Amino acid sequence: MPKAKYELIYRDLKEKIEADEFPYQELLPPENTLIQIYDCSRNTVRRAIGKLVTDGYVQTMQGKGVRNIYRPVEQTAFTIGEIETFRESALRNGQTPRTEVLLFTEITADASLSRRTGFPAGSELYYLQRLHYLDGKPLILNHNYFLKSAAHGLTPEIAANSIYDYLENTLHMTIVNSKRIMTVEKITEIDEKYMDLNVDDYNCVAVVTSSTYNSDGIMFEYTQSRHRPDYFHFQDNAIRRPAT
Amino acid sequence: MPKAKYELIYRDLKEKIEADEFPYQELLPPENTLIQIYDCSRNTVRRAIGKLVTDGYVQTMQGKGVRNIYRPVEQTAFTIGEIETFRESALRNGQTPRTEVLLFTEITADASLSRRTGFPAGSELYYLQRLHYLDGKPLILNHNYFLKSAAHGLTPEIAANSIYDYLENTLHMTIVNSKRIMTVEKITEIDEKYMDLNVDDYNCVAVVTSSTYNSDGIMFEYTQSRHRPDYFHFQDNAIRRPAT
DNA sequence: TTTCAAATATTGTTTAAACAAGTTGTTACC
DNA sequence: GGTAACAACTTGTTTAAACAATATTTGAAA
Numbered sequence: 001m002p003k004a005k006y007e008l009i010y011r012d013l014k015e016k017i018e019a020d021e022f023p024y025q026e027l028l029p030p031e032n033t034l035i036q037i038y039d040c041s042r043n044t045v046r047r048a049i050g051k052l053v054t055d056g057y058v059q060t061m062q063g064k065g066v067r068n069i070y071r072p073v074e075q076t077a078f079t080i081g082e083i084e085t086f087r088e089s090a091l092r093n094g095q096t097p098r099t100e101v102l103l104f105t106e107i108t109a110d111a112s113l114s115r116r117t118g119f120p121a122g123s124e125l126y127y128l129q130r131l132h133y134l135d136g137k138p139l140i141l142n143h144n145y146f147l148k149s150a151a152h153g154l155t156p157e158i159a160a161n162s163i164y165d166y167l168e169n170t171l172h173m174t175i176v177n178s179k180r181i182m183t184v185e186k187i188t189e190i191d192e193k194y195m196d197l198n199v200d201d202y203n204c205v206a207v208v209t210s211s212t213y214n215s216d217g218i219m220f221e222y223t224q225s226r227h228r229p230d231y232f233h234f235q236d237n238a239i240r241r242p243a244t
Numbered sequence: 245m246p247k248a249k250y251e252l253i254y255r256d257l258k259e260k261i262e263a264d265e266f267p268y269q270e271l272l273p274p275e276n277t278l279i280q281i282y283d284c285s286r287n288t289v290r291r292a293i294g295k296l297v298t299d300g301y302v303q304t305m306q307g308k309g310v311r312n313i314y315r316p317v318e319q320t321a322f323t324i325g326e327i328e329t330f331r332e333s334a335l336r337n338g339q340t341p342r343t344e345v346l347l348f349t350e351i352t353a354d355a356s357l358s359r360r361t362g363f364p365a366g367s368e369l370y371y372l373q374r375l376h377y378l379d380g381k382p383l384i385l386n387h388n389y390f391l392k393s394a395a396h397g398l399t400p401e402i403a404a405n406s407i408y409d410y411l412e413n414t415l416h417m418t419i420v421n422s423k424r425i426m427t428v429e430k431i432t433e434i435d436e437k438y439m440d441l442n443v444d445d446y447n448c449v450a451v452v453t454s455s456t457y458n459s460d461g462i463m464f465e466y467t468q469s470r471h472r473p474d475y476f477h478f479q480d481n482a483i484r485r486p487a488t
Numbered sequence: 489t490t491t492c493a494a495a496t497a498t499t500g501t502t503t504a505a506a507c508a509a510g511t512t513g514t515t516a517c518c
Numbered sequence: 519g520g521t522a523a524c525a526a527c528t529t530g531t532t533t534a535a536a537c538a539a540t541a542t543t544t545g546a547a548a
Binding site: 025054056059061067069071073118175176177178179180181182183184185186202203204205206213215216217229230232233234235236237238239240 | 269298300303305311313315317362419420421422423424425426427428429430446447448449450457459460461473474476477478479480481482483484
C-alpha cells in the first residue's frame with residue numbers, strides 16, 4: 001500500500017514508459033505540466049523523476065527537458081537488479097519456481113566463520129543449503145546464514161517456500177539494505193552434483209555474496225548464491241558523477 | 245569542481261565515515277545538528293544523507309536517527325561499481341594500469357551488428373579491441389564500439405590512454421548513464437591467447453556488456469568487457485522497496 | 489537576410505515552513 | 519512499582535517561493 005504521493009507518481013510514470021506511452025528518445029511533459037496532471041508541487045514531481053533517473057528510465061537535461069531512454073530488456077532467464085526473492089523474480093518473469101532444502105542446521109559462528117561472514121563470533125545461526133529450480137531446472141545453489149535471534153522460528157518448511165515472506169509478514173521485519181559482491185569461482189563437486197553441471201562443459205559458477213540488513217541496522221543474513229553460469233544474468237544502471 | 249552545497253556535505257560526511265569518525269553501527273548527528281554544522285537548510289542535509297543511503301553507507305530509521313553501516317571492502321583487485329574508467333579504477337586502488345590497442349578500425353553497422361549493439365543500421369562506428377593490464381597482468385579484453393559522429397577524431401594513441409578523458413575534456417562530451425549486463429561466457433581462443441588463460445584452468449570469463457549514453461541522450465558507446473574470472477569483482481548495494 | 493540581444497521555457501539548487509509518523513524519555517496517577 | 523498519558527526528539531512528506539543555469543525562441547537592429 002503505497003501512501004506517498006511521489007511514489008504513486010513514480011509508479012504511474014514508470015508504467016506509462018514501459019507501456020510505450022512516451023516515445024523512445026522523446027521528451028516527457030515538462031515539470032509544470034506534470035504538476036497540473038498530478039495536482040502536486042514541483043518538488044514532488046521532481047522526486048518521482050529522480051527515481052526514474054536512478055532506474056535508468058529517463059535522463060534529465062537542464063534547459064531542455066526529460067528524455068525517455070527506456071529500452072525493454074529481453075528476459076533471458078533469471079534477472080536480478082533489486083532486492084528480490086527468488087520467488088518474486090521468477091513470477092515476474094513468468095516462470096515456475098521451486099525450492100529444495102538440502103540442509104537445515106543450527107550452528108554457532110566460530111572465528112573462521114565470523115571472519116568470512118561478518119557475524120560476531122559466538123553468534124547463533126541457522127545454516128541452510130537450498131537449491132532453486134526454475135521451470136524444473138536447478139539453477140542456483142544457496143548457502144544461507146541467518147541470525148537466529150532475528151529469524152527465530154525458521155523451519156525447513158518455511159525455507160522451502162519463502163523465507164523473506166516469513167520474515168516480513170510473520171516476524172514483521174523490514175528488510176532494507178543488501179550489500180552484494182559478484183565474482184566467478186571454480187565449480188565444486190557439490191555444484192556439479194546438484195546443478196547438473198559438467199566440468200568438461202562449464203567449470204565455473206557465478207557467485208553472488210550478499211550481506212543483508214534489517215531496519216534495526218542489524219546484519220541478519222549472509223548468503224552465498226552460486227549460479228549456473230549459462231543462466232546467470234545481472235542488470236545494473238550506473239550514473240556518472242560530474243568530474244571532481 | 246563541485247559547486248552544489250549538498251554535494252559538498254555528502255562528500256564531507258562520506259569522508260568522515262570512511263575515516264571512521266563515526267563509529268560503526270552508531271547514529272550520525274541528527275539533522276538539526278548537521279543543519280547547524282553546515283549552515284544550511286534541512287532539505288540540503290537530507291539530500292546529502294539520501295546519497296549516502298543509496299551508497300549503502302548509512303541507513304535512516306524514522307524516529308530514531310541515521311545509522312552508520314559502512315564497512316570497508318578489501319580491494320582484491322579490480323572493482324567496479326560506478327561508471328569509472330579503467331584508469332580511474334586502477335589508480336583509486338593504487339595499481340598501475342596499461343592499455344594495449346590490439347585493433348583499431350572503422351566499420352559500418354550492418355543489420356546483425358545493429359541488432360546486437362543497438363546502434364541503428366548504417367551507423368559509422370569505430371571498432372576497437374583493447375587489452376587492459378593491471379600491474380603487468382592482462383585482465384580485461386575489451387571490444388569497444390563508438391559512434392563516429394560522437395567520438396570523431398579518435399586515434400589509437402588516444403585509445404591507448406583514456407578514451408573517456410578525450411571525450412570529456414577534449415570533445416567536452418558529458419557522459420551520463422550506462423546500462424550494464426553481467427553474464428558468464430565460455431572462453432574464446434582470443435581470450436585464451438591474450439589474457440594468458442588456460443582452458444584446463446578456467447574455461448569461462450565474466451562479461452560486462454554496457455550501453456552508454458551522453459547528455460544528449462545519444463547512445464554513443466557499446467562495449468563488451470571480458471574479464472579474467474579470477475580477478476573479477478563487482479560490488480553493488482541494493483535497497484528493498486517497501487511492499488507493494 | 490543575418491546577427492545579436494532579449495525574452496521565454498525548462499531543469500537545478502536552496503531556503504522556509506508545516507504537518508505526519510515513529511521512538512524515547514518523563515511525569516503523573518493509581 | 520507499574521502504567522498510561524504526555525512531551526520531546528527524530529526522520530518522512532508536501533507545499534511554496536526564489537533564484538541560478540542552460541537551451542530555445544523571438545524580435546529588433548544592422
